[in-house]
Amino acid sequence: MWIERIARWVRYLALAPLLLLSGCSTQGFWLFDPKGPMAHADLYYMIIDVAVMLSIVGITALMIVWFMWRYRKSHGKGKYDPKWTHSSAIEVVVWGIPIIAVGFLSYYTVQGTYALNPYDPTVIKGHAAAGGEPLEVDVITTDWRWLFVYPKYHIASVNELVVPAHTPVHFRLTSTSVTNDFFIPQLVGMIDVMPGMRTKSALLANHVGEYQGFSADYSGAGFSWMQFRTKAVTAEQFQQWTQRIQASPRRLSYAAFEEYAKPYIDVSGKPEYFSGVQDGLFDHILGEVMNGKVWPIPMAMTENMVDYMKEQNARTAN
């Protein structure tokens, strides 16, 4: 029956979307397009791992397909041996191959863990001499905005991270309310940003440019809008930028911060700037949160939020 014959082939169309893989290029593939040594090392280890694993998994998959073809009941060419259930040689091989592969990968995983340890990444150390003094940035997440404090310059910016290229940047991160995840795919992998805790991370941008950063861990209603632009600029541009922000009229003491940290869904993502940032603001916030300071979410932002969003839409429209 021709209909049956067609039907038999039509079902393999189920696998057709695999063809879409052929459309892959690095365009838009942030993970394949690193712009700094941290992200670059991530990609390097990914290639090692995938190469090793794919050689095993791919061969296994082909082997299964071959067995399926050769030993199929109807017209299969394979010899049927219903008593064959054991072979010591094969047992050694099937245990041996995974053990060797895991042993090999274990070496690289440990090496990679130290190389990319967010507290002290060795991949950046080599670049430190060339780039000069590292820049310190304190990252504070609130519900639901990013605040980047540059303690040395007493400035802070919201939703915008500006760093000099070719200079190591060291981050200290904390949150005022719930956990977020600091992530700039083309520059550095994720690190949790937790309330009452201080984590660290570091990055180095090799190329001047603008990169997307965002929160990767769900933190509540405004989470989907928690993006920040990361601008890697030249050293001169960075100096000019800090001077411009230092002239900004808004000042950030802890009292002002308490007001700023109230829950707010920042759909516009517009950057804001502060000058005159209080000394030790990061440690002060950390201490307050550890002592039980919370910024509770009002009920209206944790129910279906229809009314709240309408109100906010109206506000942003104005």
Place this chain on the structure above:
Amino acid sequence: MLVDLQGPWSPLLGRLALSQIPYENPILAPLFVVVAIMGIAIIAALSYYGKWGYLWREWLTTVDHKKIGIMYIIIGLVMLFRGFMDGLMIRTQQAMAVGPDAAGYMGALHGYLTPYHFGQIYSAHGVIMILLAATPLLVGIMNVIVPIQVGARDMAYPYLNAVGLWITAAAAVLVMASLFVGDFSHNGWFGIAPIFELPYSPGVGVDYWMWVMQLAALGSTLGSINILATIVKMRAPGMTWLRLPIFTWASLATNIIALTSFPALTVALALIGFDRYLGTHFFTAGLGGNLMLYTDLFWLWGHPEVYFVILPAFGMLSEIIPTFSEKPLFGYVTMVLATFGIAGVSWAVWLHHFFTMGAGPDVISFFSVATMLVGIPTGVKVFNWAFTMYRGRLRFETPMLWSIGSLFLLLVGGLTGMMLAFPAINYMVHNSVFVIAHFHSMLLMIVYAIFGAVTYWWPKIFGFKLNEAWGKAVFWLFTAGTVGVFVPMYTLGFMGMTRRLDYVFNTQWQLLLDVQMLGIAFYSLSVLAFLGLLYVSIRDRAKSRVSHDAWGTTHSVEWMTPSPVPFYNFAVVPHINARDEWSWRKEHGFTDLRPDHYEDIHMPKNTGIPLILGVLTFLLGFGLTWRIWWLCALSLALIIAVVIIRSFDADTGYIIPADEVERMERAHHDRAQAAVELPQAGVPGGVTAYGQGNKPAAKGEVGAPGSGISSPEGSRA
């Protein structure tokens, strides 16, 4: 009140008020009407056909492990559908809400779901799929098959089995109640510390989540004790450990995991309860709390739970693949060792769920290497299945198709799992949709195995096969859905897209999100095809009746008793002579199922107490969620009273006399003989696993010694 609650509270109704019913919600209100109409229709139909008595006697009060298993599977399938609808809504929202210019409907800024509503949906999707779909489906299949496979008449504790079922049902009803009364949690299925704390989740959503998880955990813990006791103490004479069917081995390993790991979840959730109800500070950021402690405690259960759901699936593949390869399993001992290897390592890998939480490199290295170790026994399993096919005679009937699909998903999931085990890679894809695609590969691998197992064991339980053509249609449509959704999702992972985005900020991701909708369309078609499969198979059941050995090449003990299995499983408890007992009997010509003498059978009595306990447990969960203290006190007191009263009931079993057993057995065999056409050689279901010759069996070989097929009454051939 020990904690400050936002919103009103009254002694009579707790936090419950009319405003908590989302009657204005354009999605939930119509859904409620549909559910209500369906409920009324079912009640009306039951009354019209006078089936209430049947339902009560045969199902609601039953302690028969097969019926309990079937009810577990029904709960699992219904919740699988609910979970799928959640998944469909998640995908639709993400496809609609891309970029700042995306239109918004129904109060949402973009798409049609407001952020909090979206949060509830993906949280419900996770909780339901893992604890109320996959777990009941697997527990259900273990419930049905394990006692028969070990040659027992029922579980070690039939009453406890029913209690476990009804507590699980209470959890399912509670999660459904959250749709129509109040909100569900928005902090993910695993609970993201510290969003579940009162200041950040002031509503009842987290309370719903907590009690649903608690009840499901309680049900699973009770079930695991039962299956362990059954396997250890109820094996038929002659069934030594190394003759245990492989699926039973998997069930043993998986329930050891369940029994030892679920208490960690119970404790973690109880501590959240203290925080939310008593104002303690276990997991708060301040005042000495430690939110990382919760994450550790949760995954201390959560990762073993992953293997709790995957090991039975491995066991199912190990039963199905040999049957359709017409050959015994390759490397049985290795397979058992690998199963226990995975179970053992499952305890030492939990930290890989939060490599990004900032543990030091020493700790992370340990957990990374430990995680990779899982790849060794898993790899061995895959190779063993492959070598089971090698030199076999492969038949691609529906259960085998599902198994092969499962195998390929395992390969994909294994490859990506080894990537995630690498911290250097994990930092880039943790919390990204790559992780979502990875664990969906693994969970779908389980779902494929479950569908395979349901098709495989269906004739054993109901006495007729599912329709082959419709079964294959379901498989290919479902596979089209899987490829259509998860290939683009892996790709999006490499593009850097992270999970749980209610609003998708990068317009470059639009195309692949749209492709995923195509996959969702195929999944939807497969749901319809599945309903068609059930309808057609049940309609045509007279044509597809089978004898005890439904597939002709089966090998383990469960195929040595009539299909459908009588409620006492075996008229006479079989003596086990070999690892693949049924194959052994076929080889040696002992295929007559009729014993030479009958004996009295002792069986447990039906009881309505488990159902009552289930209802009371639901009321307790509901009361705790809404803080209706009088209801909590009352239902708790009643639960304790009912348990005590039941414990004084010494008369919980009854005897079926030997004559009665003989009469029922004759009826079984007569019915089977009348209904079943003798299987033919050379067609599916007609050839033995252990034929002597290497050539395909020719017609007319049936019934010859070693070909192993006998007619239901044994001597007709």
